[in-house]
Amino acid sequence: MTPDVRHLLPSDEPVRLIDSGGSSVGDPSHTLPEPAALLRAYGALVIARRLNDQASALVRQGRLAVYPSSHGQEACQVAAAQALDDDDWMFPTYRDTAAIVARGVDPVEALVLLKGDWHSGYDPYQYRVAPQATPLATQLLHAVGVAHAARLRSEPTVVLAMCGDGATSEGDFHEALNFAAVFGAPVVFFVQNNEYAISVPLARQSVAPSLAHKGVGYGVPGERVDGNDVAAVLSVLSTAVSRARSGDGPQLVEAHTYRIQAHTNADDASRYRPDDEVKPWIERDPLVRLDGYLRHAGALDDDGAAAYAEQAERLAEHIRDGVGRDVEPRPEDLFDHVYARRTPQLEEQAAMLADELAREESDV
Incomplete structure (x- = not known):
């Protein structure tokens, strides 16, 4: 008898709660987060965008060796941090600096690794954030190990394992999903599908209906979400975290987003993608989208937006002072x-x- 796997399948279309124009889109299966949660996300989005711009400027000034920007993907970054409880763990990649900062890590400490210093900069145990992983997918196995250990100790900890679409082509990704499923580890695999693994487009990596469908082969339920809609990402991730915490085992979430800027400052994206491919994604900017929704809802005005921008500028100044300071070896x-x-x-x-x-x- 063929097992019924319909409960493992993701939705036919990515979950969306706010459209590109900032209007609410009804979805009976997902609840729009409360205005307070969305305002918190908005403030974090403003900071994440300013962080990306400031870090990129520091690369040009020679203060950072490299910076993989998450410009355009900030909704994923912010929601990843906001969906977790204080006792949960986050396992980030090299492109997830904004998520690390949203989790509470000092941005100067988060950027130390990219400056070329001798350590990852922050105490993983203090913030429950593992060191940023540059090798693709290796951190997923570590995340599953922490989740499995938490389950053995009967702790309510959930682990968020972050990766990109390129990582799903690595063996570690499949081993992590299989181990997590077999042992019922409370881990959420969060794939930020930004369409490119450096210069390799998604179509050259996989012919699966979606990356979220890959969970079916391991008995892991998958879901798809509009990665530029912070309300939808927060709702879907929060649901996945809740299911993992309640004992439903691992969850797989694929966020459909786009890498607006180059892979890093050492990359020339014009060599493998045309400009007219990028333009539509700029129009789906997650920050502009949430700004429009909050203003329509009466939860944000010019004074409020200016206050968030001022907070982001203070953070940028802190980054400049901290990263620009010479370290005596x-x-x-x-x-x-x-x-x-x-x-x-x-x-x-x-x-x-x-x-x-x-x-x-x-x-x-």
Whole structure:
């Protein structure tokens, strides 16, 4: 007898609650978040956009080595952080700096890794945010491990595992889904489908009806959402997190969005996509969309928008001051944090380096 898998299938069309013009779109299966939650999301969107612009400027100034912008994808970033409780965990990718900041991490600490410093900048345990992962999909297995451990300890923790469409072509993605499904791990896999894995378009990666359909093969329910509609993303993710927390096992959410800017500052997107492909997505800007809705609803006016913009400018100033500050390197740091306790070999090497540095100072 063929098992009934209809409950695993995503919706035929991505869930949408606010259209590109800022008008509410009725959806009986999903509830529009309360105005207070949307105002909170709006403030975070303004900050995320300013963060992306400021970080990109710091790259041009030589203060950051690289920055993978999430410009145009900020709805996904903000909703990812807002859907989680304080005790939940987030496992981000290299493009999820805005989500990390929305989770409460100091943006200067979040950008340290991209500056080329020796560590990820922030304490993962303090914020329940894992270090940003550059290798595709490797963090998904780590996320499932944390979720499985939480389940074994009977903790109410849910783990949000973030990735892009390119990561779904990696073996780690499939292994993570399979393990999570078999063991009922409370993890939400959140795929930000921005149409490109660097220069490879989605059509060259997969011929599945959608990336959310990939969960069916592992017994993981999937859902699709308009990734530029922060209200819809917040609603869908909140539902997925609630289901995982209640014991329904892993969930898979695919957000349909677009990478407006280049992969990084080292990329020339004009070599593999035409400008007329980008233009329609600019018109679906998540910030403009939510701004229009809140103004129509009477929840936002010019003074309110200006206050959010001023808050974002203060954050940008903080980023400039923090990232622009030169750091005096300590050679001794080479031997710290390698092991919880230094091995005899490390102690010997540290002593040799200290002796060499002392000799150099005496020769000056």
